[in-house]
Amino acid sequence: MVHIIDLKFQGATESIAAFLMDSDIGPILFETGPFSxxxxxxxxxxxxxxxxxxxxxxxxxxxxxxxxxAAWKFAEHGARIYVHPAGLPHLNNPEKLWGSAVRIYGASMEKLWGVMEPISQDKLVPLLHLESIHLGGFEIKSLHTPGHAIHHIAFSVNDIVFGGDVAGVCIGSGPVVPPCPPPDIHIEDWCKSIQIIRNIQPKYLYLTHFGLVHLPVLDHLNLLENTLLEYADWVLQKMKTESDLSKIIDSFQDMVEELWLENKMDEQVIMRYSLANPSFMTVSGLVRYWTKIKGVEWN
Ligand SMILES: [Zn+2]
Structure with a gap:
C-alpha cells in the first residue's frame, strides 16, 4: 500500500509529495520533501x-x-539513504548545493527549503542503474533516468514506478509539464529516460508533483515528451530574437498561463504549478541546455 503524503509546501496542497510504503520490515519512504x-x-x-x-x-x-x-534528519535517526552515486557527495557535503541555491533564492532560501545538514558516508547507499534492493518482501529497482538531473533515479516496485521529476509534473486535472531547472537539463537524455519508464510498462505512476497519475501511464508519458520538446523548441525560437533572459521568462509565463486559462484551470491550480515548476526555472534550464549542451550562440 502506498500512502501519498501531501507536504503542503508553502501552505499549498498538492504541490510536493512524499510516499510511504508499508512493508514487512516497516515503512519505506520515497522522497522526503524539503526540511521546511x-x-x-x-x-x-x-x-x-x-x-x-x-x-x-x-x-x-x-x-x-x-x-x-529532509533526508539528513532521517539519517540522524539511523535510516539508510539511497541515492545515485553522482548525487551522493552533495548529500554528504551539501555546502556547494546550498551555495548555488542561495544564488537563485537569496534571502528566502531558509524559509523556502529549511536547513540542510551533511549526511555521514555510512548512511548513504549509492544506487546505479538497475540495482535491486530487497526489503520487506519487495524488490525495489533503481532506474537511472537523467534529463532533469544527471543523478536522477526513478524506482520501480512491482507494477509501480515512483517517477521523481523525470516523469513530469501533473497536478489535479492540470496539464503534464516537464520541470526544467538548471543546470542538468538534457532533452535527448530525458527522452531516453521516458523510454526506460515506458519499457517497464508500470500500471501505476507516482509523481512527486503530485501523486498518482490518473491517465493511462503511456498517455501521460507521451504528453510529457511532447510538451518537453515543445517547450525546448519554444525557448530556442525565442532566443533567436530576444537576448534578455527576463523577457523570455515573462513571455513564457504569458504563454503557459494563456494555455492554462484556455483549459479552464483555476487560479489556485496555476499557483501550485508555479510553486512546483516556476517559469524562471524552466526558461533558465532550457537556455542553459541550448547554449551549454548544444552550443547555440546567444546573447
Ligand atoms: Zn521537484
Missing part, C-alpha cells in the same frame, strides 16, 4: 501510524531540496 515541511511530514507519518524513527530506508529520486532536503 519536515513537521508536516512527521505529523502525516504519525497519522498513518508510524513514528519518524520507524523509518530505516529512504529512497531519493535526486538531490534537489524539494525531494531530498
Amino acid at each position: 515541511t519536515f513537521e508536516t511530514l512527521t505529523l502525516e507519518i504519525e497519522k498513518i501510524g508510524y513514528a519518524i524513527t520507524d523509518i530505516k530506508h529512504v529512497f531519493i529520486s535526486h538531490i534537489h531540496f524539494d525531494h531530498a532536503g
Whole structure:
C-alpha cells in the first residue's frame, strides 16, 4: 500500500509529495520533501501510524531540496539513504548545493527549503542503474533516468514506478509539464529516460508533483515528451530574437498561463504549478541546455 503524503509546501496542497510504503520490515519512504515541511511530514507519518524513527530506508529520486532536503534528519535517526552515486557527495557535503541555491533564492532560501545538514558516508547507499534492493518482501529497482538531473533515479516496485521529476509534473486535472531547472537539463537524455519508464510498462505512476497519475501511464508519458520538446523548441525560437533572459521568462509565463486559462484551470491550480515548476526555472534550464549542451550562440 502506498500512502501519498501531501507536504503542503508553502501552505499549498498538492504541490510536493512524499510516499510511504508499508512493508514487512516497516515503512519505506520515497522522497522526503524539503526540511521546511519536515513537521508536516512527521505529523502525516504519525497519522498513518508510524513514528519518524520507524523509518530505516529512504529512497531519493535526486538531490534537489524539494525531494531530498529532509533526508539528513532521517539519517540522524539511523535510516539508510539511497541515492545515485553522482548525487551522493552533495548529500554528504551539501555546502556547494546550498551555495548555488542561495544564488537563485537569496534571502528566502531558509524559509523556502529549511536547513540542510551533511549526511555521514555510512548512511548513504549509492544506487546505479538497475540495482535491486530487497526489503520487506519487495524488490525495489533503481532506474537511472537523467534529463532533469544527471543523478536522477526513478524506482520501480512491482507494477509501480515512483517517477521523481523525470516523469513530469501533473497536478489535479492540470496539464503534464516537464520541470526544467538548471543546470542538468538534457532533452535527448530525458527522452531516453521516458523510454526506460515506458519499457517497464508500470500500471501505476507516482509523481512527486503530485501523486498518482490518473491517465493511462503511456498517455501521460507521451504528453510529457511532447510538451518537453515543445517547450525546448519554444525557448530556442525565442532566443533567436530576444537576448534578455527576463523577457523570455515573462513571455513564457504569458504563454503557459494563456494555455492554462484556455483549459479552464483555476487560479489556485496555476499557483501550485508555479510553486512546483516556476517559469524562471524552466526558461533558465532550457537556455542553459541550448547554449551549454548544444552550443547555440546567444546573447
Ligand atoms: Zn521537484
